[in-house]
Amino acid sequence: MASKILLVEGESDLIAGAEQALVNEGYEPALAHRGDDGLAYARDEVFAVVLTGLRVRGVSGLDLVTQLHLEKPRLPIIVVTAVWDSEQAIEATRRGAFDYLPAPFDTRELLQIVRKAVACELSCRLPLLTAASGPSHFGLVGRSRAMNELFREIGKAGGNSIPVLIRGETGTGKELVAWAIHSHSARADHLFVPVNSAALPESLLESELFGYERGAFTGAQARRLGHFESAGKGTIFLDEIGDLSLSAQAKLLRVLQEEQIQRLGSSKIIPIEARVLSATHRDLETAVAEKRFRDDLFFRLNGMEIILLPLRERMEELHDLVTHFLRRSGLELNLAEPSIQSDAFDFLREQTWPGNIRQLKHVIHRALLEARNHPITLAHAEAAYNHPHNPHNPKPAGLKAMTIGSYMRGLVAGAQTGQIPHAHAQMIHDMDWELVTCALEATHGNKARAAHLLDITRNTIRAKLQAQG
Structure with missing residues (x-):
């Protein structure tokens, strides 16, 4: 018809x-x-x-x-x-x-x-998965045994004030767990202060964590409270704690042991009342063994440990997570009925999700942005998952990470939306680079042998490597 x-x-x-x-x-x-x-x-x-x-x-x-x-x-x-x-x-x-x-x-x-x-x-x-209106607990979604166990652990952590170390891969929701612990504790009416430890330069660590007085250094125009003091009787969450230098670890350990700080430029002792939660995606036991992380700080932070599983190990939660992010992104994008086709959902279920839940969130958002008021199709899902500029999508190991059909459909989808204006040229570029990559792998990085295999000059290999950065 x-x-x-x-x-x-x-x-x-x-x-x-x-x-x-x-x-x-x-x-x-x-x-x-x-x-x-x-x-x-x-x-x-x-x-x-x-x-x-x-x-x-x-x-x-x-x-x-x-x-x-x-x-x-x-x-x-x-x-x-x-x-x-x-x-x-x-x-x-x-x-x-x-x-x-x-x-x-x-x-x-x-x-x-x-x-x-x-x-x-x-x-x-076509058959659709739509954005259900089910509840989520502080952004934590799921009804599996693993999630029920996590909720119990959060409840136990909320019932006391000991330090908690939250461990899991990047994107598994460690800050959400920290926020849930704070919200279920006696400190819920006080501040929750998140601190990205990895983003703190060594030169600014003390001023950011402990604060400073006016005139303490050039540019210190007024007194500023540090994160520990700002948290008051609430909770300070030290994310990516495993990325701190040994010098920074020593300063932090001293504060945790003495439960007091001094602002830069002041001799006044200020008692610390905030609870400390921390998180890392690093293998701290190995770091301790290799003398890259202090064992005394590790034991000080690890009063209780909560381990978050990667998304690939709890794929039974994918349905609930997808519907949750459909609803959230639908509201942000002002979409009346955000949904996803069954074959697109099957594609998501087949992925390994190296960026975990954060990556899934961004893939759903990007796919909805392209689909707009229509269901997310397989082409939308593939293009969003394989999008080269997605910061939460670790770069796949070349085109080997996807099928030729998946790559081509993503390319065509990008051409339809205008994101890839020269699809044929992009395909030639990608395939050319993939061939060079495979040749270099086969020759263990030997540029001369790789060039011989491909019947091109070594200078051509060098130029392609320089172009890729």
Whole structure:
């Protein structure tokens, strides 16, 4: 059955001129001569796509987009206009337009956008996983035995004031656990102060943690409280504690042992009342054995230990996590019914998630950003997972980390959204670099032998390595 396309005619003949091209392509166009008539048609009948101008009679094109998107958020609306106007393009997109096509344009360009819109509309009819409204505990999601055990550990930690060391890979939610412990403790009415230890330069460690007096050093214009003092009777959370230098570890240990600090530039002793929670993704036992982490500080911080499993070891939580992030990102992006197709969810389930839950969160957000008011498709999921600029997606080991089909679909998806303007050139570049990488691996990094294998010069190998940084 041919997909029905509603054309809402404007002051120019652009819309009417597209009618024959749509017929030739196998679509069934219906023409409305006024904006209000178009709204009525769209309400009464089922259309795959709506094409409208901006200057239409009865109701403006932008108002038509607003109203129709409100009533049918998954109906793609393409705005066609005789004049390019960046403000109008932004406004139309903000109000829910699927795409914005200014004249002059090629008929093939219009048909390409229509095909993409029809595909999106059809995808809404496939089985979906939607954003459920189930509860989450301080952002901690899951109902498995492992999560129930974690909740019990949080409850035990909240019932006392001993130091807690939270351990787990990057992206597993260590700060969320720290916040949950604080919120379930007697200190919940006081401040929770998170500190990224890895981001503290050695030269600023004391001033940041312990504070300083006016005139303590050049630029100290006024007294400033450090993180320990700011936390008061609350909780200070020292994240990435394993990244501290030995010198910084010694200063921290002294404070924990004496339970007091001195601001820089002051002789006054200030007692510390805050509870200390810490976290790391490092193997601290190995670091202690190798003299990179103090054993006395390790035992001081490790009054109680909570270990968070990586996502790949608790994939039974993926369904709940995906629906949770669909709901959260849907609210942030103002999407009425965020959802994901079953084959896209199956793709997510097949991944190893080296960036853990943080990576999953960003993949869902990026995929929804591309899908907008339509379900996340397999192509959206693959493109979001393999996106080269995702900071929470550790770079895969070349193209070997994905199938050729997965790579190609991600490339095409990027071309459709405009993120990859030169898809063929990108493919050539990626494949070329992959071939060089494989040759270097096979020759254990020997550039001369790798060049011989590929029948290229050693200078070419060097140039490619320099280009990759």
